[in-house]
Amino acid sequence: MHELSIALSLIDVATEESDRRGGAAVLAVHLRLGPLAGVVREALLSAFQLAREDTHLAETELVIEDVPLLAFCPICQQERTIASVQELCCPVCDTPCGDVLQGRELEILALEIVEAETDDRTVASNQDCQKLQSDIFLEP
Numbered sequence: 836m837h838e839l840s841i842a843l844s845l846i847d848v849a850t851e852e853s854d855r856r857g858g859a860a861v862l863a864v865h866l867r868l869g870p871l872a873g874v875v876r877e878a879l880l881s882a883f884q885l886a887r888e889d890t891h892l893a894e895t896e897l898v899i900e901d902v903p904l905l906a907f908c909p910i911c912q913q914e915r916t917i918a919s920v921q922e923l924c925c926p927v928c929d930t931p932c933g934d935v936l937q938g939r940e941l942e943i944l945a946l947e948i949v950e951a952e953t954d955d956r957t958v959a960s961n962q963d964c965q966k967l968q969s970d971i972f973l974e975p
């Protein structure tokens with residue numbers, strides 16, 4: 836199951852970041868998800884709940900931010916927000932738009948972390964999480 840392997844990778848990254856910060860609690864993993872990422876949002880959320888069980892991230896939430904599907908319309912010569920993943924047509928002139936600009940995203944936006952020593956809440960940006968990028972986000 837594709838979503839479960841992604842969820843496990845998310846847990847791995849969060850665990851590693853937590854360990855790197857001396858066992859800091861990870862409150863939430865923020866993820867950007869595009870409609871063309873090939874991941875079912877609901878399936879990923881339930882897979883994440885499974886994956887976090889029996890780890891020290893059992894309280895960690897997965898927060899998914901939906902990324903709108905954008906494509907370039909060759910007729911309008913403009914970026915358009917595409918309503919249907921199935922059709923990929925310009926909402927204005929109905930021309931098929933093959934040139935997808937955005938919508939394949941599957942990336943960690945941030946990890947919400949409470950530092951073990953200071954109790955300060957910090958947010959690790961995805962630059963801090965390169966491992967995840969290379970582990971799962973280069974999948975076709």
Ligand SMILES: [Zn+2]
Binds near residue numbers: 928
């Ligand atoms: Zn158009």
